[in-house]
Amino acid sequence: MRRVNVYAPILVLGLLSTGFAVVSVVAGSLTGPKRYNRARLDAYECGIEPTPQPVGGGRFPVKYYLTAMLFIIFDIEIIFLYPWAVAFDSLGLFGLVEMVLFIVTVFVAYAYVWRRGGLDWD
Amino acid sequence: MSVHTLGRLPLAYQPAGTFGTDPWWLVVLKAVGIFVFLVVMTLLAIWWERRVVARMQHRIGPNRVGPQGLLQSLADGIKLALKEDIVPRAADKVVFVLAPVLAAVPAFMAYAVMPFGPQVSIFGHRTMLQLTDLPVAVLYVIAVTSIGVYGIVLAGWSSGSTYPLLGALRSSAQVISYEIAMGLSFVAVFLFAGSMSTSQIVNQQTNLWFAIPLLPSFLIYATAMVGETNRAPFDLPEAEGELVGGFHTEYSSLKFALFFLAEYINMVTVSTLATTLFLGGWRAPWPLSLVGVDPAHPEGLLNTGWWPVLWFIAKINIFIFVFIWLRGTLPRLRYDQFMRIGWKILIPVSLLWILAVAAIRALTLDITLDRRTLFVWVGGVLAVVFVVSLAWDTLAERRGAAGAQDVPAAGFDPMAGGYPVPPLPGQSLPAYADLAVSPVSARAGSAEPDGTRDPVEGDDA
Numbered sequence: 001m002r003r004v005n006v007y008a009p010i011l012v013l014g015l016l017s018t019g020f021a022v023v024s025v026v027a028g029s030l031t032g033p034k035r036y037n038r039a040r041l042d043a044y045e046c047g048i049e050p051t052p053q054p055v056g057g058g059r060f061p062v063k064y065y066l067t068a069m070l071f072i073i074f075d076i077e078i079i080f081l082y083p084w085a086v087a088f089d090s091l092g093l094f095g096l097v098e099m100v101l102f103i104v105t106v107f108v109a110y111a112y113v114w115r116r117g118g119l120d121w122d
Numbered sequence: 123m124s125v126h127t128l129g130r131l132p133l134a135y136q137p138a139g140t141f142g143t144d145p146w147w148l149v150v151l152k153a154v155g156i157f158v159f160l161v162v163m164t165l166l167a168i169w170w171e172r173r174v175v176a177r178m179q180h181r182i183g184p185n186r187v188g189p190q191g192l193l194q195s196l197a198d199g200i201k202l203a204l205k206e207d208i209v210p211r212a213a214d215k216v217v218f219v220l221a222p223v224l225a226a227v228p229a230f231m232a233y234a235v236m237p238f239g240p241q242v243s244i245f246g247h248r249t250m251l252q253l254t255d256l257p258v259a260v261l262y263v264i265a266v267t268s269i270g271v272y273g274i275v276l277a278g279w280s281s282g283s284t285y286p287l288l289g290a291l292r293s294s295a296q297v298i299s300y301e302i303a304m305g306l307s308f309v310a311v312f313l314f315a316g317s318m319s320t321s322q323i324v325n326q327q328t329n330l331w332f333a334i335p336l337l338p339s340f341l342i343y344a345t346a347m348v349g350e351t352n353r354a355p356f357d358l359p360e361a362e363g364e365l366v367g368g369f370h371t372e373y374s375s376l377k378f379a380l381f382f383l384a385e386y387i388n389m390v391t392v393s394t395l396a397t398t399l400f401l402g403g404w405r406a407p408w409p410l411s412l413v414g415v416d417p418a419h420p421e422g423l424l425n426t427g428w429w430p431v432l433w434f435i436a437k438i439n440i441f442i443f444v445f446i447w448l449r450g451t452l453p454r455l456r457y458d459q460f461m462r463i464g465w466k467i468l469i470p471v472s473l474l475w476i477l478a479v480a481a482i483r484a485l486t487l488d489i490t491l492d493r494r495t496l497f498v499w500v501g502g503v504l505a506v507v508f509v510v511s512l513a514w515d516t517l518a519e520r521r522g523a524a525g526a527q528d529v530p531a532a533g534f535d536p537m538a539g540g541y542p543v544p545p546l547p548g549q550s551l552p553a554y555a556d557l558a559v560s561p562v563s564a565r566a567g568s569a570e571p572d573g574t575r576d577p578v579e580g581d582d583a
Contacts, residue, residue, distance in 0.1 A: 005141075005142035005143065005144075006141050006142035006254055006255070006256060007254070007256070008142075008149070009144075009149045009152070009234060009253045009254040010231065010234045010235075010253075010254060010262075012149055012150060012153045013153040013156060013157070013231055013233070013234045013253060014227065014231050016153050016154065016157055016230070017157065017226065017227045017229075017230030017231060018223070018227050020226075020230075021222065021223040021226045021380060022223060024222075024226075024376045024377075024379065024380055025222060025223060025376065025377055025380070027203065028202075028203060028207045028375040028376030028379075029207040029375075031203045031204055031375075031376075032203070032204060032205050032206045032207045032375050033204075033205075034206065035206070040206075040208060041208065041209075041211040042210065042211065042212075043210055043212050043281070043282055043283035043284070043372065044210075044283060044366065044371055044372060045283070045284065045285070050283065050284075051284055060287070060288075060291055063295075064291050064294075064295050067295045067299060067461075068295075068298065070465075071298040071299065071301070071302065074302040074469065075301070075302065075305070078302065078305040078309070081306070081309045081476070082261060082308075082309065082312060082318065085309045085310075085476075085480075086312050086313075086316060086317060086318055088313050088316075088480065088483065088484075089316060089483075089487065092484060092487060093484050095480075095484075096480050096481060096484040099480065100477060103473055103476075103477060107473070110469075110470075114466070119461070119462070119465045119466055120458070121457060121458040121461040121462070122458060
């Protein structure tokens with residue numbers, strides 16, 4: 001029972017802010033003027049004819065994909081570090097040695113990516 | 123409980139104080155309070171930013187609407203509401219409308235676990251000045267704020283336009299890159315506090331703010347939080363010269379206002395997190411914290427009741443001022459420089475620092491050593507290393523730029539050494555005229571095959 005009550009206030013704040021955001025989006029379409037203009041509904045490209053966009057956004061550099069992959073690796077490392085840090089004092093030297101082994105293992109991959117130029121953005 | 127006097131921390135991951143026992147009306151009251159606080163902070167921060175940047179640029183800034191222009195942001199908001207709400211023809215309509223909601227809601231929700239102060243009395247109820255707290259409060263904040271990235275990505279993707287798509291990609295790559303450094307900088311704090319609960323972390327900073335022993339973590343966090351909120355000098359997703367407005371180029375009216383609101387609330391949130399984790403949260407700064415301390419009141423006068431809200435808001439506003447200051451001072455970084463700082467400096471430095479902190483702590487738990495001195499020294503050394511590495515990069519770049527300028531100064535050759543247009547018969551290359559005083563062109567000349575030498579050069583040889 002107590003556990004539920006700790007999380008319930010988050011839900012209250014979430015409902016409150018969702019209500020505000022939805023009301024704002026709806027209100028914005030009601031309060032403003034509506035005058036049809038063909039050019040205004042075009043994609044904005046500083047006044048020139050918009051570049052035709054393929055459905056789904058088209059291609060973009062593979063660099064972003066690589067960044068996302070690397071992010072996942074390090075994010076998982078962080079998720080392992082958090083509980084370890086909280087419980088560090090009861091783990092003591094054992095916990096330290098274990099974590100050094102883990103960080104070194106991930107660091108090997110990191111050094112490899114660095115050497116292969118995966119962290120360079122040209 | 124203080125950081126340096128205790129040995130092993132008890133497993134104190136549970137929040138300090140009682141949470142989850144408030145009546146419903148109090149929960150709703152606190153939630154509305156947080157909502158109003160964030161909206162007012164946003165309105166004030168926008169005004170504050172425009173006034174301060176104006177002063178830095180020898181302008182006056184908005185001063186017409188309300189006293190000192192305080193109501194300017196409110197007037198701007200009303201004006202935005204009266205503007206046409208455009209949904210471009212190429213847009214994915216549903217996602218386009220959903221994206222601003224998805225950006226704004228998590229920004230509000232992250233504030234649910236922020237401690238405004240200690241226990242106070244509201245209408246006769248003793249309650250903590252904090253909506254709620256969890257054993258994993260800081261993790262919750264990170265989780266909720268990363269949902270905001272979806273709002274940005276979907277806004278750019280659904281606009282059906284080139285600039286928003288590029289802005290959204292940049293923005294998401296930037297936020298996830300700096301989130302790693304940000305997440306790593308928290309580890310040392312959890313190690314010291316033995317908890318991820320915000321109230322417990324503030325509690326552990328009674329005698330010593332974590333920014334002092336964990337200075338490198340604090341600096342890394344301060345850098346990462348600017349990147350995380352897409353603010354200058356890391357405001358690449360909104361680089362006007364390259365991307366117009368970035369991911370919100372196609373948005374207008376109150377949908378645009380929601381993105382604006384989300385950005386400023388995120389600024390307030392990261393500032394609050396910095397305050398809570400590193401600067402003692404709502405605790406009074408040092409000389410003031412001693413006012414009224416006696417055996418009956420160990421917390422002192424200014425750390426009880428409603429006073430802490432004042433320190434809390436003051437500390438947040440210091441961070442917001444630094445945000446504005448950075449924007450008024452520094453030029454925008456290039457994208458490759460920005461990514462290099464994140465991936466090649468902040469991440470390895472924070473990993474090394476975590477290991478250093480853990481090693482020192484593990485060693486001093488058993489061996490009696492003046493841990494505070496040790497930490498201040500190690501922290502100082504690492505902070506110096508961090509600053510030197512940044513300075514080294516800047517200097518190396520400047521040297522490179524200076525070197526590039528020096529090369530043509532050694533002797534400008536309008537005929538480019540006879541390549542690609544060889545000299546006409548009877549014409550001589552000007553580079554060889556001052557051959558005796560210019561060793562650079564002499565070396566270049568001697569390296570050339572004999573066939574291309576002109577008569578003047580041949581005579582000298």
